Amino acid sequence: MSFFSELTAKPWLPEQATAGGLNVRALPPMNVGRTALKFFLGVASVLFFMLIVAYAGRMAFEDWRPGPTPWLLWQNTIMLILSSMALQWAHYSATSGDINGVRVGLFAAGAFTFGFLTGQVIAWQQLGTSGYFEATNPAIAFFYMITGLHVLHLAGGVVGWTAISSKVWSGARTAEVRESIALCTIYWHFLLVVWLVLFALLFSSDNLDVLLAICGIK
Amino acid sequence: MADIGHDAADYAPPAELEEVDLYHAKSWITKYVFSQDAKVIGIQYALTATAIGLVALVLSWLIRLQLGFPDTFNFIDAAGYYQFVTMHGMIMVVYLLTALFLGGFGNYLIPLMVGARDMVFPYVNMLSFWIYFLAVLVLVSSWFLPGGPTGAGWTLYPPQAIMQGTPGREWGIIMMLLSLALFIIGFTMGGLNYVVTILQARTRGMTLMRMPLTVWGIFVATILALLAFPALFVGAIMMLLDRVLGTSFFMPHIVELGEHLKYGGGSPILFQHLFWFFGHPEVYIVALPAFGIVSDLISTHARKNVFGYRMMVWALVAIGGLSFIVWAHHMYVSGMNPYFGFFFATTTLIIAIPTALKVYNWVLTLWKGNIRLTLPMLFSLGFIVTFVNGGITGLFLGNVVVDVPLSDTLFVVAHFHMVMGVAPIMVIFGAIYHWYPLMTGRMLHEGMGKFHFWITFLGAYLIYFPMHYLGFLGMPRRYFEMGETSFVPESAATLNEFITVTALIVGFAQMVFLFNLYWSRRNGIVAEKNPWHANSLEWQTPEMPPGHGNFGKELPVVYRWPYDYSVPGVEADFIPQNVPAGGTATGAE
Ligand code: HEM
Numbered sequence: 001m002s003f004f005s006e007l008t009a010k011p012w013l014p015e016q017a018t019a020g021g022l023n024v025r026a027l028p029p030m031n032v033g034r035t036a037l038k039f040f041l042g043v044a045s046v047l048f049f050m051l052i053v054a055y056a057g058r059m060a061f062e063d064w065r066p067g068p069t070p071w072l073l074w075q076n077t078i079m080l081i082l083s084s085m086a087l088q089w090a091h092y093s094a095t096s097g098d099i100n101g102v103r104v105g106l107f108a109a110g111a112f113t114f115g116f117l118t119g120q121v122i123a124w125q126q127l128g129t130s131g132y133f134e135a136t137n138p139a140i141a142f143f144y145m146i147t148g149l150h151v152l153h154l155a156g157g158v159v160g161w162t163a164i165s166s167k168v169w170s171g172a173r174t175a176e177v178r179e180s181i182a183l184c185t186i187y188w189h190f191l192l193v194v195w196l197v198l199f200a201l202l203f204s205s206d207n208l209d210v211l212l213a214i215c216g217i218k
Numbered sequence: 219m220a221d222i223g224h225d226a227a228d229y230a231p232p233a234e235l236e237e238v239d240l241y242h243a244k245s246w247i248t249k250y251v252f253s254q255d256a257k258v259i260g261i262q263y264a265l266t267a268t269a270i271g272l273v274a275l276v277l278s279w280l281i282r283l284q285l286g287f288p289d290t291f292n293f294i295d296a297a298g299y300y301q302f303v304t305m306h307g308m309i310m311v312v313y314l315l316t317a318l319f320l321g322g323f324g325n326y327l328i329p330l331m332v333g334a335r336d337m338v339f340p341y342v343n344m345l346s347f348w349i350y351f352l353a354v355l356v357l358v359s360s361w362f363l364p365g366g367p368t369g370a371g372w373t374l375y376p377p378q379a380i381m382q383g384t385p386g387r388e389w390g391i392i393m394m395l396l397s398l399a400l401f402i403i404g405f406t407m408g409g410l411n412y413v414v415t416i417l418q419a420r421t422r423g424m425t426l427m428r429m430p431l432t433v434w435g436i437f438v439a440t441i442l443a444l445l446a447f448p449a450l451f452v453g454a455i456m457m458l459l460d461r462v463l464g465t466s467f468f469m470p471h472i473v474e475l476g477e478h479l480k481y482g483g484g485s486p487i488l489f490q491h492l493f494w495f496f497g498h499p500e501v502y503i504v505a506l507p508a509f510g511i512v513s514d515l516i517s518t519h520a521r522k523n524v525f526g527y528r529m530m531v532w533a534l535v536a537i538g539g540l541s542f543i544v545w546a547h548h549m550y551v552s553g554m555n556p557y558f559g560f561f562f563a564t565t566t567l568i569i570a571i572p573t574a575l576k577v578y579n580w581v582l583t584l585w586k587g588n589i590r591l592t593l594p595m596l597f598s599l600g601f602i603v604t605f606v607n608g609g610i611t612g613l614f615l616g617n618v619v620v621d622v623p624l625s626d627t628l629f630v631v632a633h634f635h636m637v638m639g640v641a642p643i644m645v646i647f648g649a650i651y652h653w654y655p656l657m658t659g660r661m662l663h664e665g666m667g668k669f670h671f672w673i674t675f676l677g678a679y680l681i682y683f684p685m686h687y688l689g690f691l692g693m694p695r696r697y698f699e700m701g702e703t704s705f706v707p708e709s710a711a712t713l714n715e716f717i718t719v720t721a722l723i724v725g726f727a728q729m730v731f732l733f734n735l736y737w738s739r740r741n742g743i744v745a746e747k748n749p750w751h752a753n754s755l756e757w758q759t760p761e762m763p764p765g766h767g768n769f770g771k772e773l774p775v776v777y778r779w780p781y782d783y784s785v786p787g788v789e790a791d792f793i794p795q796n797v798p799a800g801g802t803a804t805g806a807e
């Protein structure tokens with residue numbers, strides 16, 4: 001029974017009181033992690049949504065000065081896509097019991113993620129030393145803050161990735177890591193989607209008109 | 219979601235979920251300090267919240283002393299006054315009420331009430347408390363840093379919050395923002411635990427619609443908090459960057475002491491939106507657990523099932539949803555588009571419908587009940603009255619034209635103290651009188667409790683009722699002193715003195731309460747098991763107070779909702795949730 005149809009139960013009726021309504025099929029314990037992850041993704045979505053709204057709201061002011069759009073971000077985007085694909089591969093291998101595939105996938109995912117993270121740091125440096133840099137320009141400040149928060153979320157994921165990898169390389173079987181790899185993969189996909197939205201809306205070019213259109217202002 | 223089998227028989231199938239590996243504490247430190255037992259964590263939350271709440275209580279006396287007797291106390295200057303007001307408000311709302319309801323009652327009651335041995339992530343739960351504790355320490359540290367705590371008002375509006383002339387601009391505001399960020403991180407850890415435990419760790423038979431309303435209230439409030447706190451988090455980070463690194467998220471071009479600041483291009487209104495997108499749900503984060511708890515108290519102490527249980531659940535969910543689209547009623551005077559004002563006034567007034575529904579249901583639960591005027595019942599009655607009062611002034615303020623003159627006056631202060639200060643605190647007191655025997659095995663002293671109730675209830679009315687009139691007169695809030703003001707008559711000063719004296723008396727009654735808590739632990743009457751004859755699972759544990767792992771060898775199986783009081787044809791006037799039809803209780807061994 002789904003959450004919402006359960007809400008229509010009438011526990012005070014005699015026939016629903018003492019008889020049925022037992023959770024007959026107990027939930028497998030792994031669902032605990034999955035549910036927690038879902039809620040966490042909800043929290044993180046609100047966080048990034050707020051940031052996007054704040055950015056877009058600020059853009060609509062007349063004195064908006066668009067920031068530069070570092071070329072490097074394109075490369076980083078590809079890195080992140082590849083890392084997500086690699087994790088998907090690890091996930092696929094884990095379900096089909098192929099531990100070598102898991103290793104390859106995890107290793108590649110780690111390498112591409114590392115590529116993305118260093119790429120972001122280099123982009124920050126490039127921007128910092130370019131003539132554009134000016135702390136009071138909201139476009140610049142938003143760029144650092146939003147990409148920084150995104151990197152922090154990914155860094156949290158790297159902690160999970162490290163735990164899984166150390167298990168895999170110390171000889172765990174695929175069944176033992178399948179669920180955690182699945183969760184890790186979901187998280188990476190989520191952060192990829194967030195990044196794609198951020199990149200497309202905010203950092204790939206001066207998208208003021210698009211944003212205003214989305215918000216129905218123009 | 220679990221499949222619910224509606225078997226015709228009363229047969230409980232054997233457990234398929236293997237028993238969880240409980241963490242067993244090995245030393246005193248892991249048992250009582252770095253504990254992973256939700257009951258201990260709940261008490262740790264409650265004690266920390268009470269301790270910091272006492273600080274906020276003392277601050278309120280200082281505020282009142284200044285307002286009642288201006289020019290009398292030379293240890294209170296304008297800067298100090300603003301610091302008192304700010305810290306009082308923020309501590310009470312976030313570090314006391316939120317932490318106590320969700321961290322305190324949530325931790326203690328959720329696993330017990332849904333029939334689980336503990337939270338699903340005990341370790342994360344422990345981290346959650348210690349991060350909260352750290353947040354409190356960071357907040358307190360601002361008193362000892364140069365410049366003292368921030369005096370920006372609990373709403374922390376920029377630009378003034380980070381400009382010269384606002385007390386605590388040096389360190390106080392930084393510590394405040396850091397502490398809030400920490401609080402939010404710690405809360406998120408705890409909050410994930412609460413929702414996942416409620417969704418996935420319920421014992422067999424505990425369907426969603428058999429959960430006590432306490433659990434429902436905490437559940438919905440936790441979801442609100444998980445979705446609302448990120449807005450405050452973003453706001454806090456952005457202001458922190460503005461203050462420390464000189465970015466201009468919220469700072470417009472501005473002149474300070476005749477000098478152009480380096481800031482420019484930010485929007486102070488943006489902060490207000492972020493703050494209130496969190497701030498309005500926050501008031502329901504505090505109110506919904508109170509709604510839930512009070513429903514259970516009323517039902518238990520009136521020996522009657524909750525009237526309209528299903529409506530009560532839906533109303534909680536509806537209020538939770540609506541509370542996200544009303545935030546700008548706090549910003550009517552910020553110069554926003556009149557159409558926005560119209561929209562937000564409408565949504566604000568719509569919230570009154572599910573809220574009123576709950577009030578009717580409480581009253582109808584009492585109707586023809588076998589009402590016992592125990593302390594929890596007294597406090598619940600106090601809650602209903604106070605809440606209705608504060609809710610009605612809320613309806614006034616929800617209308618733009620009424621709000622504009624009343625905004626930033628003591629009327630608003632009276633409104634939110636009635637509805638968010640006194641009313642939830644009443645529930646907290648009632649809940650403590652109700653569950654103290656479960657936590658300690660002894661009853662709180664009845665006489666001291668009655669004294670505490672009457673002084674608090676009548677005192678709160680004597681304090682906040684007149685305050686509405688001061689607001690009508692136009693007396694502004696957050697003013698250190700009024701000076702020569704033609705529209706405020708002499709008598710207002712007398713009224714202010716009266717309020718101050720009453721506030722001090724009510725404050726004294728709280729000391730009696732604290733003494734009662736301390737004294738009864740050793741000297742209270744030893745409580746019989748399940749002293750209130752309640753149905754919910756927390757009272758059906760084999761030992762009282764419940765031991766590590768909560769229940770006996772087997773988890774209880776739930777056969778009914780928690781409101782089977784005074785069932786016709788049954789001799790006892792209550793049937794606990796774990797009693798099958800004509801059978802004996804499960805899981806109590
Ligand atoms: C029917 C219900 C309610 C309505 C229509 C309502 C409406 C309002 C409005 C319009 C204001 C803004 C006043 C102003 O600043 O000019 C306000 C302030 C406030 N309300 Fe309510 N309210 C309601 C219930 C509640 C509840 C249940 C709580 C808390 C549990 C609450 C807590 C507050 C607080 C804390 C403030 C003041 C915030 C500040 O400016 O510092 N209200 N309310």
Ligand SMILES: [Cu+2]
Pocket residue numbers: 497498501544545547548
């Ligand atoms: Cu509000």
